[in-house]
Amino acid sequence: MKHASAALLLAMAAISTARAQSAGQWMVNAGWLHLAPQSSSQPFTANALGQSSTLPGSGATLEDADTFALTARYYLTDHVALEALLGIPPKLRLNGAGSLGPVGELGTARAYSPAILAQYHFGEPTARLRPYIGAGVAYVWFRNVQLSEPVATGQLLYSPALGTQLEGPTSVSLSKTFAPVINAGLTYKIDKHWSVGASISYMWLSTNATLATRSGLGTVTTTTRVKINPIVSFLSIGYRF
Template identity: 45%
Template sequence: MTHQAKKWMLVAATAMLASSAYAQKAGDWVIGGGALLYAPQDSTTPLRFVSPVERELPGSGASVKNATTLGLNVHYFLTDNWAVEGVLGIPPKIKLDGAGTLAPLGELGSAKLYAPSVLGKYFFGNPDDKFRVSVGAGVTYSAFRSIRLSQGLQNTLGGALKLPPGASSTSASIDSKWAPVFNVGANYAIDKNWGVTFSVSYIPMKTNATLTTQAGGKTVAVSKTRVTLDPIVPFLYVTYKF
């Protein structure tokens, strides 16, 4: 074997070893953390009193604002191509602004969103590839906690009941929901342990909000609205492979 042939064989072997260092293969654990944006493609039905009589607040509506938080996830590779992913993070504060006839009120309220997700994902290509595209699907459970309503909205609801400002108080609850998650991602291995991923999820989801108004220690009215969230969730995060 000539010196030149030995040289090329050494280069090829080095390249193969370097390539295999980037592998995400069966049995690997990969953790990640980064910026997660919750971007609702939202709509609401007009707020409607359902008790003691049914009556709609004409033209009333609301808009859910985008929220950014720290997202955390973990992958476990079942095979060289299939992985299970769990996603959670610091619950973002979701803010609700008035729309339609409620627009002059500005912010109507806020809530903390708890939405852990579990997905099955398929990674295209070979485990030694530095760049891999993934697709996935799974489920999420969304729960809304620490719900707060603005004083402006509370006074508006009280006024609709012919009550003076401050004579009533309104609390709210939002139904927790299971919903499907659809995901696509681009994954780049920086070295044998570190990488970066950008993924986008879509979550078709509708829920109901119930507002209970009290005066003098008694419930005087109940109102409801249906909220379509359908969020798009971009997630940019750094990964570390064990």
């Protein structure tokens, strides 16, 4: 009986230790992040001389972008985790579409988008391969915005009626926003510390762009709403503490 009791106590201690190595653990991942915007925009609307007019057929799209990213994951239980995502802000390139297609690049901006997600991890903590799903929110803002020459000089506002009178030095602002995120991924454990991971996420992200042109006839405001909605792929190497 003494031997049986001792074996039972050891087994309980082993189970407790196994749980402690999952619930309460931290994992840090670093790797390559790819953004594939599923972008579109509303037509550009110019407000000048007390009137509003839409640039017929105008639009904009965004190119794919790559960057380096880090995640920090904390396991609340063996299956539920919280993950924070940070990275080097990628440079997004906005190109003209429709009637603005011949203009080419309209401008660039750095996108800052830290995110936090709640995840559910399937399988046992000791399994080598563990899939997961998650959902959360990102807070997005833009810095280092640079306009191409046709936009920075207001050339987009040329009209047959007024000629170049509405053109002039132009600045831009992009709205900040919260963006819902969903993701799914896999973690493959190499040993008790190291692992590799892959995930794919989708973010519902839009921003309002406002151009302010200081023309000889007064300030002209041009607005549009750009849908970015990126599919985000992340390949990484992880270390478990």
